[in-house]
Amino acid sequence: MDNPENQQINIYDLTHAELTTLIEAWGFERYRTDQIWRWLYQHKVDDYGKIGNLPADLIKRLDSETRLGVLEIIDTIHSTDGETKKFALRLPDGQIVEAVLMRYEGVRRTACISTQAGCAIGCVFCATGQMGFARHLSPGEIVEQVLIIARMLEDQGERLSNIVLMGMGEPFHNYDNTMAAIHRFIDPDGLNIGQRHITVSTVGLVPGIRRFADEDLQVRLAISLHAASDEERSALIPVNRRYPLDDLLGAVRDYIEQTGRRVTFEWTLIAHQNDTPEQAHKLGRLLHDLMCHVNVIPLNPTDSYDGNPSDNNRVAAFTGIVDSYGIPVTVRVRRGIDVSAGCGQLKAAIIKTSEG
Ligand code: SAH
Ligand code: SF4
Numbered sequence: 001m002d003n004p005e006n007q008q009i010n011i012y013d014l015t016h017a018e019l020t021t022l023i024e025a026w027g028f029e030r031y032r033t034d035q036i037w038r039w040l041y042q043h044k045v046d047d048y049g050k051i052g053n054l055p056a057d058l059i060k061r062l063d064s065e066t067r068l069g070v071l072e073i074i075d076t077i078h079s080t081d082g083e084t085k086k087f088a089l090r091l092p093d094g095q096i097v098e099a100v101l102m103r104y105e106g107v108r109r110t111a112c113i114s115t116q117a118g119c120a121i122g123c124v125f126c127a128t129g130q131m132g133f134a135r136h137l138s139p140g141e142i143v144e145q146v147l148i149i150a151r152m153l154e155d156q157g158e159r160l161s162n163i164v165l166m167g168m169g170e171p172f173h174n175y176d177n178t179m180a181a182i183h184r185f186i187d188p189d190g191l192n193i194g195q196r197h198i199t200v201s202t203v204g205l206v207p208g209i210r211r212f213a214d215e216d217l218q219v220r221l222a223i224s225l226h227a228a229s230d231e232e233r234s235a236l237i238p239v240n241r242r243y244p245l246d247d248l249l250g251a252v253r254d255y256i257e258q259t260g261r262r263v264t265f266e267w268t269l270i271a272h273q274n275d276t277p278e279q280a281h282k283l284g285r286l287l288h289d290l291m292c293h294v295n296v297i298p299l300n301p302t303d304s305y306d307g308n309p310s311d312n313n314r315v316a317a318f319t320g321i322v323d324s325y326g327i328p329v330t331v332r333v334r335r336g337i338d339v340s341a342g343c344g345q346l347k348a349a350i351i352k353t354s355e356g
Helices: 016-025 031-042 056-065 127-131 139-155 171-186 206-214 230-236 245-259 277-287 312-324 348-355
Strands: 072-078 084-090 096-103 109-112 116-118 133-136 162-165 198-202 220-224 263-269 292-298 329-331
Touching: 016 031, 084 139, 096 116, 096 139, 109 139, 133 171, 139 171, 162 171, 171 198, 171 206, 198 206, 206 220, 206 245, 220 245, 245 263, 263 312, 277 292, 277 312, 292 312, 312 329
Parallel strands: 109 162, 162 198, 198 220, 220 263, 263 292, 292 329
Antiparallel strands: 072 084, 084 096, 096 109, 116 133
16 A cells, blocks of 8 residues: 555665665565665666666555655756856755755865754854754755755766755754765765765864764864854854853864864854954964864855955955964855855745745
8 A cells, every 4th residue: 555645755864774674574685775775876866767677566665655855946046157056945844945056167066955944053144043943854855955966967967076064054953864964975885975075064063073073984074163252252153152162172172183184164254243353363373283274254145144244355364364373274265145055145045036
């Protein structure tokens, strides 16, 4: 008997072992899992009907008891330069999340994906924070965003090379599902994305950073810092009151020691707020002995926050000071601003596009 749709399993939620258990329970041999897995993650089929070498009764069973993904693309917006594409994706319960494809020169093709619908952290300058928290995404809902983008690229003869977990949500607030998705990304028998080509960005949830240090992974870690004193940071990022700078940097220090890996600190530059020479010196003193890199990004506009991006002169002055402490510092290229797909702009624009 067919399952009603809402009881069907999202096949992307299953690990290889779970899929094996399922198909063995249906009476098929376990080697069939490897075949299905290849169709799902190497061929990236979007329809069970496209699967070639499986028994018809297995395909029928898959079709009736599982869903080949749950995300519905409700909108695709291209930036005017054509290098950024934003996908608005509807979840089965009606929530909307976004995923963004960024094309860079050469072969770098990066998917920026969401881990939650909304976000509970409430950073004042972030559109996702401004909308509040709806729910965590399941592993399959995170993985499918990557599949949608990878499929689209492959149709054009290109390949997805990088993944950044910097879309909507705080990855370490949804730790287990995020890690399950990462394991799917790096699986050599599946999507096979290089671990060093994946970056997880956290607002600084200390227990998450400590857990992440214990994972046996080469995946990169980025920490959203934005201020170098507790008073200033708490005004931008409320969760700083729970995990103040001392605790945060203690955890980052331990992470670097334990893993031997360099971390990235992200700093959204807001004119005359956190882009002053004084702030730059504070940052330099705070980080000068850490194996790290600072990535600054001028604020992207959002509706509910009236701060302004730093202009080029202020950006140059700020980065010059940080650099004088021997800390490598780069300015992130602002991408997709005209489609509101820049950092921290996700969601606000979607409400507009789907309503209007
Ligand atoms: N929750 C995670 C990951 C998603 S946000 C985090 O906060 O790190 C990804 C990055 O975009 C973070 O560094 C965040 O601080 C930054 N960001 C948020 N809103 C922004 C805005 N309006 N302009 C520029 N960067 C923004
Ligand atoms: Fe959440 Fe990150 Fe936005 Fe802060 S910046 S509200 S943690 S998504």
